[in-house]
Amino acid sequence: MKINSDIKSLCLYGINELLLEKEDFDYTINKLIHLLEVEDYSDSDVGDIEVVEPSSLLRPILNYAFTKGLFKPDTTTQRDLFEAKIMDILLPRPSTINYLFDKLLSDDPVKATNYFYKLSQKSNYIKTERTSKNIIWKSDTPYGPFDITINLSKPEKDPRDIIKQGKTTSSTYPKCLLCKEQVGFYGNQSKPGRTNHRIVHMELNKEDFYLQYSPYVYYNEHSIVLKKEHEPMNVTINTFKRLFDFVDKLPHYFLGSNAGLPIVGGSILSHEHYQGGRHHFPIEDAKILSEHIIDDITIRQLHWPLSVIRLVSKNRETVIKTADKLFKFWENYNDLEAGILSHTDKPHNAITPIARKDGDLYILDVTLRNNQTSDEFPLGIFHPHPENHHIKKENIGLIEVMGLAVLPARLKHELQEIKNVILNNENLPKNNIHYEWVTYLKGEYKGKDIDEFINKEVALKFVKCIENSGVFKQTSAGKKQFDRFTRELINYLS
Numbered sequence: 001m002k003i004n005s006d007i008k009s010l011c012l013y014g015i016n017e018l019l020l021e022k023e024d025f026d027y028t029i030n031k032l033i034h035l036l037e038v039e040d041y042s043d044s045d046v047g048d049i050e051v052v053e054p055s056s057l058l059r060p061i062l063n064y065a066f067t068k069g070l071f072k073p074d075t076t077t078q079r080d081l082f083e084a085k086i087m088d089i090l091l092p093r094p095s096t097i098n099y100l101f102d103k104l105l106s107d108d109p110v111k112a113t114n115y116f117y118k119l120s121q122k123s124n125y126i127k128t129e130r131t132s133k134n135i136i137w138k139s140d141t142p143y144g145p146f147d148i149t150i151n152l153s154k155p156e157k158d159p160r161d162i163i164k165q166g167k168t169t170s171s172t173y174p175k176c177l178l179c180k181e182q183v184g185f186y187g188n189q190s191k192p193g194r195t196n197h198r199i200v201h202m203e204l205n206k207e208d209f210y211l212q213y214s215p216y217v218y219y220n221e222h223s224i225v226l227k228k229e230h231e232p233m234n235v236t237i238n239t240f241k242r243l244f245d246f247v248d249k250l251p252h253y254f255l256g257s258n259a260g261l262p263i264v265g266g267s268i269l270s271h272e273h274y275q276g277g278r279h280h281f282p283i284e285d286a287k288i289l290s291e292h293i294i295d296d297i298t299i300r301q302l303h304w305p306l307s308v309i310r311l312v313s314k315n316r317e318t319v320i321k322t323a324d325k326l327f328k329f330w331e332n333y334n335d336l337e338a339g340i341l342s343h344t345d346k347p348h349n350a351i352t353p354i355a356r357k358d359g360d361l362y363i364l365d366v367t368l369r370n371n372q373t374s375d376e377f378p379l380g381i382f383h384p385h386p387e388n389h390h391i392k393k394e395n396i397g398l399i400e401v402m403g404l405a406v407l408p409a410r411l412k413h414e415l416q417e418i419k420n421v422i423l424n425n426e427n428l429p430k431n432n433i434h435y436e437w438v439t440y441l442k443g444e445y446k447g448k449d450i451d452e453f454i455n456k457e458v459a460l461k462f463v464k465c466i467e468n469s470g471v472f473k474q475t476s477a478g479k480k481q482f483d484r485f486t487r488e489l490i491n492y493l494s
């Protein structure tokens, strides 16, 4: 039977790609034939296995499992769940992965992350076959080249899955998708399984944290660092200490935290976590508007759509202390002319801190945020404004702050439709969300290369979204307000 050779091929893949030891071969075969309910297994000659990614090996096995009724309905979600159970069998236990990661880390941090990242890809936890479909480009903006990605790898919910989920009651274990208890979790009626999910322990600021990779990889080696305890997001001096402990251990990675307040923070506020990775972001090349030196630290104002202060020093303790003072200063800063109110009945000022190293320099980019709402802007005053929602409506988190736009999958088709409309000099229906934008684009187009033109205009729209999120605007009044803030900050720090 073909399933026999498929199982054997998968085990050989496991050995070739170093997830499995030769001594584990028969043991793994037995686990797989049990999971797949194969009763008449026999060894077969499968020849050499040459596979770069596991999806092609898994597909026939999943087809077999569905035909046998081992999962239903036949949706991407149910396939992914069953696939995770298969790959879990091929993966080492978390303790082995931790041991190997730590051993490599003491020798060379790059080797340690290479090992863990490849493991996450080879186990198909990161589905390279899907992430390679993401649309990615760079476009010039007044702030330098920006990175844009239309993320197509996050599967859309199938209505059949929603029906299946709707019939179930919710449980409280694990408390959230980020909790460490997700490791090897089989899933239940209300929570998806993540059986092939692995994390490695890292001590940051003498506290327990875990490193994992994001299955949707918005950029190279997109990592998530989560706290052992399920505690809400909260930016304090400990955040800066943890971020710098992380980049001291993995100097080729950056690590940043979203703000601790809603609207200006990330999508999960209930569990303390950070995002990092190995990618050169546009913000790193931002022009410097001004520079002040106090003892051993340099304080820079960046030319950026959001209001960013960069702290640079060889002395990490100075950066941590200065960041703490800066945050305290900002938390109580009001500028009524700029519409910045630090408190009403609750606090509104927050920061998005992002840490990295450059040789022996410690760098912290601190983005000033404010989460007030108003009757005019119920989703947030410093949030993408309604006229830009047709491109992006979601919170501007630290990835966007750094100049990488993560745009919704729907844009793939919508932008194609827009290109056709412009090329054929047609109009979109008046109720189309892009109607006004397309009217503007038709005036700007003038026979340019359509793909390049649209890519650039999307980037400029995204810049508008993050300019909306900036507390000091890119106007002469806004620049004066940012200068006033910086002057008062320098006085406070001196």
Ligand SMILES: [Zn+2]
Pocket: 175, 176, 177, 178, 179, 180, 229, 230, 231, 270, 271
């Ligand atoms: Zn949690």
